[in-house]
Amino acid sequence: MQKTTYSFFDRIRIPDYDTLKHNQAGNLNFDPALCRQCGVCIQLCPGGCLLTGTTRKMDLLSGKAKGGKYGVPHVATTRLGATLCVACFDCGAACPHGAISIKSNFNPGLHFKRLTQTNDMRYPKRY
Amino acid sequence: MNVRNEELSPLGKYTEGMPWNAVEKIIMERRSVRSFRKDPLPDSMIERILEAGRFAPSAGNCQPWRFIVVKSPEVLAAMERDAARFVKLLMFFLDYTRGGWLRRLLVRPIGKLFIRTRMNEFHPVPFSLMSKIGTGETHVFHNAPTLILMAEDRRGVSCPAMDIGICGQNMALTAHSLGAGSCWIGLIKLLMYMPWWKKRLGIKYPYRLEVCLAVGWQKPKADGIVPREVQIIEWFEGGLKDKPRYTKQGE
DSSP states (O other): OOOOOOOHHHHHOOOOTTBTTTOBOOEEEEOTTTOOOOOHHHHHOTTSOEEOSSOOHHHHHHTOSOSSOOOOOEEOBOTTBOBOOOOOOHHHHHOTTOOEEEEEOOBOOGGGOOSSEEEEEEOOOOO | OOOOGGGOBOTTOOOTTOOOBHHHHHHHHOOOOOOBOSSOOOHHHHHHHHHHHHTSOOGGGOOOEEEEEEOOHHHHHHHHHHHHHHHHHHHHHHOOSSSOHHHHHHHHHHHHHHHHHOTTTTSHHHHHHHHHHHTTSSOSSTTOSEEEEEEEETTSSSOHHHHHHHHHHHHHHHHHHTTOEEEEEOGGGGGGGSHHHHHHHTOOTTEEEEEEEEEEOBSSOOOOOOOEEEEEEEEOOSOTTSOOEEEEETO
């Protein structure tokens, strides 16, 4: 089996957190056909990284958002194109309509890279 | 996706490929809940959760924990305010991921230096979380109605921090099995940089406060099964000189 290498140069180099050059950022797919725009995922996102054109996490928590349809959410990106999503999938577990799926998992680069996990995401398996 | 109660396997039995039992269901479906109802859990329920912590395994049965339950909205609001202010100050000097090019140019070397000295605290995940707290896009303590602080007795046997982890996980799983929600919060560490919080919470030698557990009613219901990365497992089964056998757990 191919093992991920962790060289001395990996060890001493801290990645830039906001670029896709160093990190594989988590990313999500929102199915516009299934999404009912209820805003549950936005409210639950640990980092407040999901937003729609009109609504952010804090609007929902503080009660500023009045209900109704908020629009299909997307993942917030930094200026250099990385997202802050870590693919924890709290949003997908709570989504009542199953509209969310993971596009890519989170794997920071260089010093912080994953060594014993592959990039495939699997649901728990009953052995 | 979630397992219905009628489909659960009985406890204390194993056959290959059987459905989850009640304990596994709670373990698989537990999500860290970060959105709570305003009303706290009843005191009896909090005591029931703490009871699970009291009976957690610990090295040499030394029980190196001290529980502090914070329910007062006034104290919780002050904790939130102080922690958020501290994060804002920190991120003003360290967060190179926001603002323009000039800010990035000036702040990135300082940020990198700090990250190098404290790799765990400034790992990409907490760093981006603090970046979001700094811009006021999320809370530190998630407006939780109750916090259970787990102070660690540093004189404990072997590795007391490990015992705190075991104890806290017992309580988290109990909370979810009772229908409540819980979330580990490590950012409470920030309050330990402020002498007035150390004094107010009574944290001095031999105690150290590194982590707390937010508990409350879930709003909306957030528990559910999620996919996770496939894990590579090494099995040492042959002789002393044999290489391990690798398997992919979960595939």
